[in-house]
Amino acid sequence: xxxxxxxxxxDRVIGxxxxxxxxxxxxxxxxxxxxxxxxxxxxxxxxxxxxxxxxTFQASxxxxxxxxxxxxxxxxxxxxxxxxxxxxxMSADWVCSLxxxxxxxxxxxxxxPIGMEAVAMLASVETPALKxxxxxxxxxxxxxxxxxxxxxxxxxxGAANLGEIEAAVRTIQAVDCPLSxxxxxxxxxxxxxxxxxxxxxxxxxxxxxPVGFSDNGFRTKDGAIDHHHVPGAxxxxxxxxxxxxxxxxxxxxxxxxxxxxxPTELASMVELMNRNREAFQAGQAPPIPELLLGSxxxxxxxxxxxxxxxxxxxxxxxxxxxxxxxxxxxxxxxxRPGEGPQGISPKYLNKITxxxxxxxxxxxxxxxxxxxxxx
Numbered sequence: 063x064x065x066x067x068x069x070x071x072x073d074r075v076i077g078x079x080x081x082x083x084x085x086x087x088x089x090x091x092x093x094x095x096x097x098x099x100x101x102x103x104x105x106x107x108x109x110x111x112x113x114x115x116x117x118t119f120q121a122s123x124x125x126x127x128x129x130x131x132x133x134x135x136x137x138x139x140x141x142x143x144x145x146x147x148x149x150x151x152m153s154a155d156w157v158c159s160l161x162x163x164x165x166x167x168x169x170x171x172x173x174x175p176i177g178m179e180a181v182a183m184l185a186s187v188e189t190p191a192l193k194x195x196x197x198x199x200x201x202x203x204x205x206x207x208x209x210x211x212x213x214x215x216x217x218x219x220g221a222a223n224l225g226e227i228e229a230a231v232r233t234i235q236a237v238d239c240p241l242s243x244x245x246x247x248x249x250x251x252x253x254x255x256x257x258x259x260x261x262x263x264x265x266x267x268x269x270x271x272p273v274g275f276s277d278n279g280f281r282t283k284d285g286a287i288d289h290h291h292v293p294g295a296x297x298x299x300x301x302x303x304x305x306x307x308x309x310x311x312x313x314x315x316x317x318x319x320x321x322x323x324x325p326t327e328l329a330s331m332v333e334l335m336n337r338n339r340e341a342f343q344a345g346q347a348p349p350i351p352e353l354l355l356g357s358x359x360x361x362x363x364x365x366x367x368x369x370x371x372x373x374x375x376x377x378x379x380x381x382x383x384x385x386x387x388x389x390x391x392x393x394x395x396x397x398r399p400g401e402g403p404q405g406i407s408p409k410y411l412n413k414i415t416x417x418x419x420x421x422x423x424x425x426x427x428x429x430x431x432x433x434x435x436x437x
Contacts, residue, residue: 069240069272071214072170072190074112076242076302077272082339083242084332085216085305086111087276089174090150093316099156100163101310109329110336113170115193115305116160118184121147123177125398126378126426132401141317143400154183161187172216174198178207185211196220196246196276197373199230201396201408209239216303218276220246221366221374224268229409231269242303243269244276245360248369251279251321256363257292258356259299265360266300274303279321287312287320289327290334295354297338298347304335373398376405376428377414383423390415394429405429 068077076083086106092099099116106114124147125131131144157173164171174193175181184192192212198204199222209215215234219227227243234241245261257280266273275296280288296304309322323331341347362370375396383393394415396408405428406414414429420436423429 066240066271069214069242082297082335083303084111085113085115087115087305087307089117089307090318091309091316091322094150099160102308103163103167105308105325107167107169110332111169113172114164116173118152118173118180119176120151120179125400126402130402130426157183157187181208191216196248200226201375202229202233203408203411205230205233209234209237212239214240216242218244218246220248221362221370223362224360242272244274246276248366251281251287254280254291255353257354259295260355260358261360262299262301264358272302274301276305289323289331293331294334294338295350297335298342298350300342372400375408377411378405378429379423379425379427381425383419385419385422387419389417403428406431
């Protein structure tokens with residue numbers, strides 16, 4: 063197991079000395095409209111992005127079901143979280159169509175899967191990389207499964223501490239999967255002084271792999287969504303890759319449009335970052351404002367606590383469990399709790415698989431140590 067300073071994704075190389083790998087995060091902003099998804103790919107390709115990224119999942123692999131998941135509170139919106147994800151599931155036909163259209167536009171297609179059904183769907187079209195989102199970082203059984211089949215992994219690290227990141231990195235490197243890391247702040251959007259861009263150097267020093275930044279939107283003092291301060295500074299600090307949410311119009315309905323980057327801004331952003339990347343490689347990068355540099359300490363911010371509690375996975379019952387039932391894939395799964403109580407960390411999934419239920423447990427209730435130990 064050797065740290066690799068470069069990471070190949072199809073015919074592109076991510077790492078020092080190579081061009082910036084720019085990811086247009088379409089994510090959920092297709093609004094379950096294939097024409098809109100294609101238009102967003104066009105926007106990404108026209109701006110000169112390296113890749114167009116989506117999110118691929120079945121809602122039952124993401125959150126506890128129904129109203130138990132609670133309400134998503136984002137930018138003044140209150141959205142039933144399970145129903146939202148149920149309405150944004152991506153079919154195998156969509157994956158094929160989006161991959162083919164990206165090929166036609168000469169932009170790489172890849173996605174962040176949740177659940178092995180999504181992983182298999184993406185593998186079927188030879189997706190050149192898989193993204194592991196911040197919310198899956200502590201789900202080590204899934205991290206291992208993805209790394210075992212992915213041609214390359216790009217791992218986001220939002221809301222995680224350095225120890226959690228190390229556990230995920232070692233899991234991926236143990237199977238010799240090419241890896242890039244992205245510093246990330248899981249606020250939607252965040253204030254500029256939360257960027258803490260110096261963390262990129264922390265991650266680079268700690269793990270010796272290509273490092274970049276995943277931008278979930280930043281708000282400037284005048285209330286606008288930033289499209290040059292954080293991106294420009296990221297490139298000037300040597301980000302090898304960069305990801306930003308994109309939209310055709312921030313006024314479109316949906317949870318992620320309001321903090322995303324519009325097409326004209328995107329083109330300007332790509333141009334700025336490429337220019338700053340070249341300056342960095344030539345040793346002529348402009349100075350970085352202290353406001354954006356931060357402390358270089360990688361930790362969970364207090365402002366990320368809500369998302370961490372809401373979306374980092376735990377172990378839950380997926381059906382009614384009776385006394386004496388054996389725990390396993392048929393009745394437990396790693397899920398996001400939403401606004402409900404959290405289950406045991408996914409890293410213990412293999413240890414509790416095969417144990418017998420000491421007491422009944424209702425469907426979508428958390429598997430806790432107190433329940434498992436009969437306390």
